[in-house]
Amino acid sequence: MRKKIVAGNWKMNLTLDEGVKLASEVREFVKNNPLEQLPGKPGVVMFTPAIHLDRVTQTLHNTKGVQTGAQNCHTQEKGAFTGEVSVGMIRSAGAGYVLVGHSERRAQFDETNEVLAEKVNIILKHNLTPMYCCGEVLEERDEGKLFDVIKEQIEKGLFWLSKEEFTKIVIAYEPVWAIGTGVTASPEQAQEMHAYIRQLVEEKYDAETAENTTILYGGSCNAKNAKELFANKDVDGGLIGGASLKAEDFCTIIQSY
Numbered sequence: 001m002r003k004k005i006v007a008g009n010w011k012m013n014l015t016l017d018e019g020v021k022l023a024s025e026v027r028e029f030v031k032n033n034p035l036e037q038l039p040g041k042p043g044v045v046m047f048t049p050a051i052h053l054d055r056v057t058q059t060l061h062n063t064k065g066v067q068t069g070a071q072n073c074h075t076q077e078k079g080a081f082t083g084e085v086s087v088g089m090i091r092s093a094g095a096g097y098v099l100v101g102h103s104e105r106r107a108q109f110d111e112t113n114e115v116l117a118e119k120v121n122i123i124l125k126h127n128l129t130p131m132y133c134c135g136e137v138l139e140e141r142d143e144g145k146l147f148d149v150i151k152e153q154i155e156k157g158l159f160w161l162s163k164e165e166f167t168k169i170v171i172a173y174e175p176v177w178a179i180g181t182g183v184t185a186s187p188e189q190a191q192e193m194h195a196y197i198r199q200l201v202e203e204k205y206d207a208e209t210a211e212n213t214t215i216l217y218g219g220s221c222n223a224k225n226a227k228e229l230f231a232n233k234d235v236d237g238g239l240i241g242g243a244s245l246k247a248e249d250f251c252t253i254i255q256s257y
């Protein structure tokens, strides 16, 4: 069954106290508005800075349907990689998800599709869920290369997986030109790309696998436009940056599903 998800990507924002406060507010909201009673029955994931994971996970303890995730991980199990965080550490802090290939990591930390494939591999080995991000920059869209770019990111990052492994993946389509810019993709643009990604999955695996794949939209999704974006048949929720930092906005977005 395809899962609906509303995820918050805090990026490098919020002190520990601020993060715990935000998580407590979301916890209270979910207690009063059980996720399974919302029409889309969405799951919620909060991608916190790694150093906040343990406390935020504890804060959310027993909040049904809400999980935490890390924004990045290393490709190796452990060792002399000063400053890095392993999937084992992330798992031991109680997280359920790891973001892979966010465009900020691709662009600012030179993460290639090949490195991202290694990250997906180690995350699955630890039984956590990789949320694999893909997206084109504006120039690529303007030049009509957007479908080729997404295809390459997904083929190299994910299509080496067996069908069984692939069913454990969540995809987030995040057009880079929409991230943090206030310019969101139109519902038609989002639907078009989500349908294309689903078609790629069908061609690689089969129709059932494609139907069951969760594909989120990210990029200036907020409390005002979430409903319209989520109403599209191939959009299974959102990966929210800026608007996930305020409980009121994030909870409105959760309620949009």
Ligand code: PGA
Pocket (backbone or CB within 6 Å): 009, 174, 178, 179, 180, 181, 182, 218, 219, 220, 221, 239, 240, 241, 242, 243
């Ligand atoms: P934004 O970020 O919602 O602030 O555009 C989305 C993301 O980068 O995941």
